[in-house]
Amino acid sequence: MTILLSFVGIAVAALPDAEHVISQKGRQFRPGAIGLHPGEHITVVNDAADLIHHAYIDASDLTYDSGDQDPGTSAVISFPKGGDFLVLCGIHPKMKLTVHVE
Template sequence: MSNNNRKLIPVMMLGTVISLAVASGAIASLPDADHIVSQKGKHFGPGDVALHVGEHSTVVNDDDDFVHQAYVEAETFAFDSGDSEPGAKAVITFPTEGDFTVLCGVHPKMKLAVHVR
């Protein structure tokens, strides 16, 4: 190996280390995972979601002809999407630990269990 090539190896290694550090910093700053929940056929799908504090769930009305609603009434926070037309999305952020139930005000038998740790 020539002397010039030997000098390039440390420079290339330093460049690789810097690139990895920048990439890992970018990954660490990505927003929290989004947990998609569908409202279709008078059911939430999935019917059970596990989150971490501060994460959110996006509830999507996937029905073609039903209006839905997503609401939470808890001691620590409340949320109400209001009427959600087909295709509408509601983002619910869970600020505290606990077990919560998301309900549909239009279809009272629809329930989504959310476990936040």
């Protein structure tokens, strides 16, 4: 039993980072907040059937701009270092996603 648990521990440690998918549905990011580790990324998916979205970050130490995202498209945002970041939608100003990287 101990050998099996040790093997399972090694297998888990070798798995790639978890997939962090953020939905853009209606005029909201879902979930609205997420915690990550440095080097992880999120995939922002436009799940709205009839809305274009535009994810961006404008921070002093990280900038990102997805451009216009048609329904069904996705964008990947990487977070190379720690900090607190706000992902906004350039089309729908009330859409906000808080990302805490620690």
